Amino acid sequence: MKAKSTIKIYHNEMCSKSCAALQLLDKNGVNPEIVSYLDGTLDTEELKNILTLLKLKPYDLIRTNEPLFQEQYKNMVASDEQWIEIMLQHPILIERPIVIRDNQAIIGRPIERLVDLLKETS
Numbered sequence: 001m002k003a004k005s006t007i008k009i010y011h012n013e014m015c016s017k018s019c020a021a022l023q024l025l026d027k028n029g030v031n032p033e034i035v036s037y038l039d040g041t042l043d044t045e046e047l048k049n050i051l052t053l054l055k056l057k058p059y060d061l062i063r064t065n066e067p068l069f070q071e072q073y074k075n076m077v078a079s080d081e082q083w084i085e086i087m088l089q090h091p092i093l094i095e096r097p098i099v100i101r102d103n104q105a106i107i108g109r110p111i112e113r114l115v116d117l118l119k120e121t122s
Contacts, residue, residue, distance in 0.1 A: 007032040009108075010042075010050070010098040018097040021108040025099075028118050032099075038091050047084055050098060053105035058083035061107075062093050069093055 007025065009032045012018045025032050035042075051058060058080045062069060068090055078086070087094050097108040101117055108114040 005101050008035060008100045009033070010035045010037045010094070010096060010100075012036075012038055012092075012096050015096055017109045017111070020111055021097040021099060021114050024111060024114055024118075030118070037094065037096075040091065042088060042091060042094075044084060044088065047087060047094075050100070050105060051084075053100060053103065054098070054107065058087065061095050062087065063095050066093055 007030055009018075009022060009025065011022060011034050013036070022032075022034070051061060054061065059078075062073075062083065064070075064074075073086065073093075095107050095109075099106050099108045099114055099117060101120075104117070104120075106113045106117055
C-alpha cells in the first residue's frame with residue numbers, strides 16, 4: 001500500500017491565486033501544511049530546497065512585476081546567492097503559491113498546474 005502523500009503550500013493570504021490554490025486543496029479533501037512564508041521564517045536551506053524541487057534558478061522565482069522589485073532591483077545584476085538573500089529579506093518577491101508534494105514542487109499558477117499535481121496524487 002502506497003503511503004499517503006504530504007502536501008505543503010507556501011501561502012500568502014493576501015494573494016487571490018494563493019487563496020484559490022488553498023480552496024482547491026480543501027475542495028479535494030487535502031489538508032496541507034500551510035507555510036505563511038511572508039513572516040520571515042523561510043531560511044536559506046529551505047529556499048534552496050524549494051528551488052531545487054522547482055528546478056529553477058533563484059531569479060526565476062522572483063515576482064519581477066512586484067513594485068518593490070521594480071523600484072529597487074529591476075536593473076540589478078546579482079549572483080544566485082545574492083538573489084536568494086534578497087528573497088529572504090523581501091519574501092513578497094517570491095512567486096506564489098508554491099505547492100510541494102513529496103519531492104515534487106510547482107508554482108500553482110495557473111491553477112491547472114495544481115489540478116495536475118492533485119491528479120498525480122490520487
